[in-house]
Amino acid sequence: MLDLMPSLREWQPAVTGQRCAVATVVGAGGSVPRPLGTSMLVSEAGEVLGSLSGGCVEGAVVEAALQAMHDGGTRREFFGYSAEDAFAVGLTCGGELEIHIEPLGSAPQGLRLEKLRALAGPGSASALALIRRVDANGGGAVVIPDPASFRVDSSAELAALMGLASIGAPAGRRLVRAAAAQLEPLLRGGRTGLVRLAPPEGCVSGATVPQSHATNSATGPEPGPEPINLLVESRLPPARLLIFGANDFSAALLPAAQLLGYHVTLCDARPAFASQSRFAGADQVVTAWPHRYLAGEAAAGRIDARTVACVLTHDPKFDIPLLQTALGLDLAYVGAMGSRRSHRQRVDSLLAAGVTAEDLSRLHSPIGLDLGAVTPAEVAVSITAELVASRSRTAGASVQASSLKDGTGPIHTVTTQNISTPQHQETPWT
Known part of the structure; x- marks a missing residue:
């Protein structure tokens, strides 16, 4: 979502105040075109800002976003690959995506278009973070202007987003400690991630909202109570x-x-x-x-x-x-x-x-990487390629500087899979 904000100053649906919905990748499995946290805005007229898959599923997501604006509730859509059904909406790359769709302003604490446009002002490269609740039992978001110094245990807004009536209750304190252990490293590192927290007994749940699942989903969501899902997007000043x-x-x-x-x-x-x-x-x-x-x-x-x-x-x-x-x-x-x-x-x-x-x-x-570079421009590519590889290794990905044509397996390594189906449930509750 943070990547789209600079464009909101010129995007006509935002300028004219149209109703919009935001669709966000909250789960990924296998090889997928865009990473966790990638968002796309859809206006009530069907205009689009951003992309989730490079074209594979955008049409179906637009339809779901329009329906969500009509219903007034959030939705989740699951997309995979179906070799059996030639007309199924899916990813030709063979990966799987879970998309959370929320009309802007639908939740009491939800994001509003005018607030996003204000945040997309001249200082849009400054530090900023968003924590959004993206599970079926809640919605809304908290804007954090200084993610490097944010403390979870002192934020009443975040407590309300998690459905806590009081931080002081024992169940609330446990949830806050668990949230802090996962949220604060993401915020201070300028990273994006999905944090899953087991809802404590007595937690004030958010309003139940409609869900929808794409027809090409092999199975529905996991049975039983759903964890609290918090999507974190943190942006620090440029390195x-x-x-x-x-x-x-x-x-x-x-x-x-x-x-x-x-x-x-x-x-x-x-x-x-x-x-x-x-x-x-x-x-x-x-x-x-x-x-x-x-x-x-x-x-x-x-x-x-x-x-x-x-x-x-x-x-x-x-x-x-x-x-x-x-x-x-x-x-x-x-x-x-x-x-x-x-x-x-x-x-x-x-x-x-x-x-x-x-x-x-x-x-x-x-x-630099060994690309056979000779000219200054080629050497610049060699150095920046090594920088990208180095950043990916730091983020936990297994990176080898070799040609993609000589490799096997998925092109994109997904370090955290959060598709809410049993065979992809690899992230335990905290």
Whole structure:
């Protein structure tokens, strides 16, 4: 949902105040085109903003959203692949999706279009999080302006969203503790996830709302009481990518890194190089000795565990003190350009400077994936490809840098499956 918000300022149904419904992927199994949390808005006139599957199921979802606006209640639709029924709506990729559909403003605490448009203002790249209830027994959402410091146990809004009459009751305290253990890491990490909580006895349930299930669903929802399902979407300010060295390779990497959403800083100690117009597109250009600049940024608290450092200077007098500083920090990625011969010399120098073998193991050198890259543009693709692979590994996915045509199994690895059918019930209640 957060990805759609910047477009709401220009989307005509939002501008003219039409009724809308939001359809969101809340469960995924096998190979699916879009991940958990992907949303699509549907207006009362059938206009669409966003996409859930690249075209496989959108038509059926639009129809379900229109019906939900007519009924005034939330719905869940299940889509899979049916080789037997050529006319069934499903995913040709063979995956399975569970879609939650909710008319905006239908629940007492629900999202409203005018509020979403207000949040999609000029500061739409700032920190923000949404926690939405997406099970059959509740609805609504809580907007969190500062997810990094949010405390579950101090939010009356979240307690009400979970159906708690009082946080102080024993059952309420247990639910809040369980919610905090799962919600807060997602919020502070800027991640999306579905949190499932066992409803405690005495919990005030939300209003029962209609459900609908697509005809190609093999089975319905699991029997018995449904857990409280909270969909978390958290957005932190853009992660920083620090490029050290002003040259042809950094000029190519700069826009490529910005496409991945990084806030890019170019740093070089030589004013004549850093001031070139081709680096004007950087979010920040700094003329300073690289290791001193990095140490100063760390001391000022402007470096965190999402920060990436790409050392492209290829000059030992800059590289060695810079890498020594970088490998002493908790950074997401540290890469250095150079040949294998340069790398061996670099390692010897770093070991002599006191860098441990464990810290050296975090160094991506030579930088980038082995794509046969030669030109600066190709090297930029190689580096950004390694950044994507590194981020995916950090998120828990098993990633190997190989051609998709040589692999087997699903293209997209789903780390948490939440399809509400017995054969896919892999996430236990808390």
